[in-house]
Amino acid sequence: REPLRIFYESLSKQKPESEMAEF
Secondary structure (H helix, E strand, O other), X not given: OOHHHHHHXXXXXXXXXXXXXXX
């Protein structure tokens, strides 16, 4: 339903949440 959210969730697992905080 939200491809961007799924994509960023994957990054969140690989990268710190600080990066996802920008989005």
